[in-house]
Amino acid sequence: xxxxxxxxxxxxxxxxxxxxxxAYANTLKxxxxxxxxxxxxxxxxxxxxxxxxxxxxADPINQWIREKLMNIxxxxxxxxxNPSSKQLS
Numbered sequence: 001x002x003x004x005x006x007x008x009x010x011x012x013x014x015x016x017x018x019x020x021x022x023a024y025a026n027t028l029k030x031x032x033x034x035x036x037x038x039x040x041x042x043x044x045x046x047x048x049x050x051x052x053x054x055x056x057x058a059d060p061i062n063q064w065i066r067e068k069l070m071n072i073x074x075x076x077x078x079x080x081x082n083p084s085s086k087q088l089s
Contacts, residue, residue, distance in 0.1 A: 019039065021076075023076050048073070050066060050069065050070075052066070
């Protein structure tokens, strides 16, 4: 579930509500004076896919960057990564 994000600036008092992934919101929470709260409704699952041209499939640099991106995705979302299918599921 994505959290809502609420904060106030030093200069004016206003409420700003944002929606973003939990991992990013919690990173910001550690650095900014903000509150993170869950959304009051369920958010449907949004699949994430990687695409590349077949000519670059065997390219070592492209393989390396795809592997790095999959590792980062696995660290952030360990349940939803399926490296063998080359997609987040």
